[in-house]
């Protein structure tokens with residue numbers, strides 16, 4: 001009996017019910033799946049898609065903040081921002097490596113990004129016109145990333161889960177530097193407070209969109225949760241983020257730009273939580289499909305970097321080939 005019609009089955013493969021059931025049993029026992037283990041094609045594809053998109057997001061995500069490195073107001077701020085942007089580059093590299101263990105190459109993934117086939121997070125398609133945007137990104141975007149990525153440390157696929165441990169530690173530092181930057185602005189002049197509020201106004205809703213569509217519209221969630229790639233749904237994580245972040249805004253005297261935001265003591269099984277206003281899903285899908293304010297610039301910057309770096313990749317390959325030949329020749333001579 002073949003798997004067509006079974007959840008998780010790839011229609012191009014013939015994976016028996018026994019195979020899929022045994023795989024699911026490993027997942028249910030919380031065993032980590034490693035690159036050389038047998039796995040359903042659908043599981044592999046889902047991971048290549050998610051990890052690849054995650055890697056692209058980290059790399060594209062360097063651009064909005066990188067824009068401010070040369071203009072950071074003090075040496076201390078410049079050092080922190082430089083370190084943060086460099087960390088994001090590192091995250092992209094761990095993630096590309098984790099995806100490569102599944103049989104896809106970095107070149108393939110990059111070509112899919114540049115051709116528009118692979119997605120990256122919607123959040124990085126917004127501009128950073130003010131210094132406060134750097135605070136807002138650290139506080140809100142890294143804050144949202146942590147909420148989403150801490151559960152990924154328990155993802156069923158070993159290399160992804162392990163990469164996430166270090167990523168989350170670093171994101172935690174990023175979140176704090178962003179919040180501290182916002183706090184400093186709110187303790188400054190009226191103009192600085194206004195700058196912080198303006199940044200919160202612009203980044204709040206896009207940060208909520210980072211968690212992905214409503215659960216009812218999330219095509220991948222059910223299967224990804226069954227495979228324990230995702231541990232919480234998009235809406236669950238979005239709610240946790242709102243509940244954690246609203247008091248942080250209040251603490252530094254900023255107003256979350258949502259007139260419908262209201263504490264609801266019944267929420268979260270009676271523990272309480274915030275009701276919040278409707279997300280503009282038309283905007284979300286427009287940005288995901290390439291129509292955001294900075295989509296063109298981001299892809300143009302990545303394309304330029306990829307093309308400018310072609311000679312480095314070619315030189316590295318030529319060097320590796322020469323070394324291999326030299327080592328082979330030395331081995332033959334020694335025999």
Ligand code: FAQ
Nearest residue numbers: 054057058061088120121122145209210212218219220221
């Ligand atoms: N943007 O069925 P679902 C960071 C797509 S890293 C664009 O719910 P899924 C660090 C989704 O791909 C930020 N597209 O999808 C940093 C799918 O399309 P597909 C990135 C989105 O995968 C901070 C379709 O919509 N984080 O911030 C978005 O189950 C500061 C249906 O959605 C990760 O990638 C979106 N926001 O759940 C760096 C974390 N949301 O592929 C620099 C790992 C959804 O079927 C500076 N990823 N889509 O054509 C995940 O946890 C998941 O992939 C979700 C989406 C939760 C993002």
